[in-house]
Amino acid sequence: MKAIKEEHVCKDDVYATIFSTYSKTVFNYIYYKFGNEEKAYDVVQEAFIKLWENCSKVAPDKAKSYVYTIANNLYLNVLKAEKVRLKYAPETNTVVNESPDFLLEEQEYKEKLERALAALPENQRTTFLLNRIDGKKYAEIAEMEGVSVKAIEKRMHLALKTLREQIEGI
Amino acid sequence: MQENYLAKWLNNELTKEELVKFKETKEYASYLKLREATNNLAAPDFDMAKAFEDLNKHKASTKSKVIKLNPYKKYMGIAAAIALIFVASFLYYGNLNEEISTQYAERAQIVLPDASEVQLNADSQISYSKKNWAKKRDIALNGEAFFKVAKGKRFTVTTENGTVTVLGTQFNVENRKGYFEVACYEGLVSVIYNKEEVKLPAGNSLVVINGELQALKIPNTKEPSWIRNESSFKSIPLKFVLDEFQRQFNIEVATENIDTNQLFTGSFSNTNKELALQSISTPSQIKFKLEGNKVLFYAETP
Numbered sequence: 001m002k003a004i005k006e007e008h009v010c011k012d013d014v015y016a017t018i019f020s021t022y023s024k025t026v027f028n029y030i031y032y033k034f035g036n037e038e039k040a041y042d043v044v045q046e047a048f049i050k051l052w053e054n055c056s057k058v059a060p061d062k063a064k065s066y067v068y069t070i071a072n073n074l075y076l077n078v079l080k081a082e083k084v085r086l087k088y089a090p091e092t093n094t095v096v097n098e099s100p101d102f103l104l105e106e107q108e109y110k111e112k113l114e115r116a117l118a119a120l121p122e123n124q125r126t127t128f129l130l131n132r133i134d135g136k137k138y139a140e141i142a143e144m145e146g147v148s149v150k151a152i153e154k155r156m157h158l159a160l161k162t163l164r165e166q167i168e169g170i
Numbered sequence: 171m172q173e174n175y176l177a178k179w180l181n182n183e184l185t186k187e188e189l190v191k192f193k194e195t196k197e198y199a200s201y202l203k204l205r206e207a208t209n210n211l212a213a214p215d216f217d218m219a220k221a222f223e224d225l226n227k228h229k230a231s232t233k234s235k236v237i238k239l240n241p242y243k244k245y246m247g248i249a250a251a252i253a254l255i256f257v258a259s260f261l262y263y264g265n266l267n268e269e270i271s272t273q274y275a276e277r278a279q280i281v282l283p284d285a286s287e288v289q290l291n292a293d294s295q296i297s298y299s300k301k302n303w304a305k306k307r308d309i310a311l312n313g314e315a316f317f318k319v320a321k322g323k324r325f326t327v328t329t330e331n332g333t334v335t336v337l338g339t340q341f342n343v344e345n346r347k348g349y350f351e352v353a354c355y356e357g358l359v360s361v362i363y364n365k366e367e368v369k370l371p372a373g374n375s376l377v378v379i380n381g382e383l384q385a386l387k388i389p390n391t392k393e394p395s396w397i398r399n400e401s402s403f404k405s406i407p408l409k410f411v412l413d414e415f416q417r418q419f420n421i422e423v424a425t426e427n428i429d430t431n432q433l434f435t436g437s438f439s440n441t442n443k444e445l446a447l448q449s450i451s452t453p454s455q456i457k458f459k460l461e462g463n464k465v466l467f468y469a470e471t472p
Contacts, residue, residue: 019222027221028213037214044221049228087212113207131180132208138181156177164200 009063010055018063019048026071028134029144032126035084035118047071068144084118084125086133109167116166120159127152128159180205271295272313274420282307286325287318291344291396292417314344316394331378332363341370342394349410350378353388379407395437402437411438411450412467419443421460426468428456 009015023044030040047070051063058066088110117125123145130136130144138152145152171188178184179192179201192198270290272278278290283303288296294313299306307325319325321338331350334343339357344350352361353375361368361376363383368376377384386404389395395402401414409430416423418440436453438446443460451458451467459466 016222019225020218023218023221024216027216031213040214041216041221044216045225045228048225052225052229085214087214088210109203109207113204128208129211129213133211133213138177150174153174153177156180157174160176160180160201160204163204164197167204168200 008055009051009058009060014060015052015055018051018060018067022064022067023048025130025134025136026067029068029126029130030071032084032129033122043071043074046074065143069146072144072146084129086114086117086129112167113163116163119166120162124155124159124162127155128163131156176201267297268300269295269297274417282309282320284320284322286320289316289397291315292420311343311345313346314342314396316340316342316397332361335360335362339372340393346410346413348380352376353394355388355392355394377406379410396440399440400437401440404435405433406435407431408434408454415446415450419446420463422464424464424466426466428454428467428469 009018026044026047027040030043031037034040047067050070051058051067054066117129120128127141127145130141131138136144138149138156142149142152171191172178172184175184175188175192179189184192270278270280272290272292272294274293276292280288280290280296282288282298283300284307286307288309290296291314294311294315296309296311296315298309302308307319307323308328309326310328312329315327317325317327317336318340319336319338323337325336325338327334327343329343329345329350331345332352334341334352336357336359339359340355341357341359342351342353342355344352350363352359352370354370354372356372358372359370361370363376363378368385370376373388373390375386375388377386389402401411401418403411403414407430408428411434412423412425412430415421415438418438421443432454434450434454436449438449440446447458447460447465456467456469459468
């Protein structure tokens with residue numbers, strides 16, 4: 001995370017820095033919640049417009065939680081969750097020397113994982129993916145979600161447990 | 171194993187002993203695979219450059235919006251005020267759409283929609299809503315009028331000085347500058363003056379002169395004397411008498427050297443000018459000079 005100096009949010013460069021630091025996280029956050037890319041994009045727009053409109057009232061060090069809060073409030077009760085779809089980043093070992101059976105098995109596993117993720121309760125999925133994909137620390141997720149770190153740990157634990165059970169068909 | 175150990179494991183927070191223990195469980199392999207599989211997960215693409223560009227477009231449009239909105243708001247206030255005036259006057263005239271008035275030396279007789287009768291004395295005005303008459307018998311009065319109210323719903327006469335309410339009766343209301351009088355000739359009349367209610371049975375009157383309230387008996391008649399073309403007074407300051415004379419004959423009245431607050435008891439004819447002048451001047455021991463359309467009341471200095 002880039003350090004943002006104590007400067008005015010209304011300054012174009014400060015604002016741009018805040019945007020490049022947090023916009024992707026906001027986008028992912030909303031996407032994990034509702035599985036709708038378009039809405040996630042709109043939320044980013046609206047959250048940062050609000051930040052711009054209130055730039056004189058928001059201290060730079062509060063900008064992050066301000067944007068998260070706005071994003072959280074915007075579509076909290078309006079949106080109906082859709083199925084979350086995720087991609088797999090290309091594997092680092094480009095040489096594929098696995099057997100076709102193994103590859104098929106891998107493919108099946110990924111599909112099962114995707115279904116299991118989509119079936120998770122919204123708060124568990126959001127927490128799990130913010131940690132796994134965005135590398136967010138539990139403390140930061142707790143701040144975004146407005147709950148305690150312990151509650152986030154509970155969600156992570158339950159998410160892992162549920163995913164395993166779903167994938168293995170228990 | 172501690173609470174939420176799976177979360178602790180992912181975060182490398184398990185103690186050595188706990189980790190050993192966890193690795194011995196049969197689920198460990200599954201969790202390991204799950205961790206590896208989710209290592210390569212990625213969210214949908216987010217075009218940050220495009221998002222920032224869109225945002226700047228938004229910012230520009232909100233900026234210009236702010237400039238536009240301010241003067242617009244001012245006009246909104248004015249427009250709202252104008253609309254309010256229109257609505258208020260529409261409602262006002264909608265309710266009081268019949269208006270009858272008399273000039274000096276003029277009278278009028280009006281029959282209301284429910285056959286109630288109103289006799290309007292000189293320089294007076296009433297207004298009421300013909301349309302809503304069946305629902306609400308409300309009349310606004312300025313001046314003096316005698317009412318013969320047909321039995322029915324509440325009948326209300328509103329004046330600047332007070333409100334008179336009856337069900338069915340005969341009564342006279344006079345509302346002039348500094349003078350308010352209600353006389354009841356039949357039935358029972360309720361007068362609201364200064365937020366206080368006074369009940370007037372037949373044969374009683376209520377006079378308010380310059381804010382001072384007096385209850386009086388009235389002569390045992392069926393109608394006020396002015397109906398029979400005679401204005402009568404009982405202990406009324408002379409100036410109100412002279413005002414009435416001016417209204418009845420449309421003659422400009424002037425005074426010189428006389429106390430117009432002296433009380434007058436008596437009456438004057440509404441038809442014979444000379445007689446009326448004498449009726450006023452003789453008891454008050456004053457003289458008068460009639461010149462065309464003007465009359466001067468004066469006292470001779472001894």
